[in-house]
Amino acid sequence: MKSMTILYTIGDSLYVNLTNRCPCNCTFCVRHEKDSVCEGENLWLEREPSAEEVIEEFKKRNLEDYKEVVFCGYGEPLVRIDELIEVSKYIRSVSDIKIRVNSNGLADLVHGKNTAEMLKGWVDSISISLNAPSKEEYNEITKSQFGLKAFDGLLNFAKEAKKNIEDVQFSVVDCITEDQIERSRKISEELQIPLRVRKMIE
């Protein structure tokens, strides 16, 4: 079953579901297990909403009710970076609410250009899924369509994000081993990007 759930809330964050497309097929992806991460809202889209449709949904909300807007959803939001920026521009025109993106960090490979610099001024914070400490292990976990190129693409994106976005974080999911988490931590220290260890969603 599909729906048109464009905005949804988790706690006091307002989430945006721009797309179901993603260049990965992570072993731990919540999309394998369920249709929703919020109460009853099906996040499989009938079709991708236009930026105008997303903005219309924002107009129905009072942004003062939320502490942040998060581009996340059931896919990789930066696959639709142009629409994401257009929506962020609208948000910025009406509010100074914090804007965060949860990303797999592969947008440069998807679009064939430096995408982090496009986000400058429109995004306050980005969380990038590091997922693993090496290109081989990354590939095993994410089954990225970019194969062994993916991990270096992600690291380059993260370095550029650090130059263009105020708050950049890496994350790994705690389904990997302690040793993999420690080696991921070393990469995060080298790049001076903090690492968050996320609990796997049951």
Ligand code: SF4
């Ligand atoms: S990058 Fe995110 S949305 Fe894509 S498969 Fe992995 S966990 Fe799922």
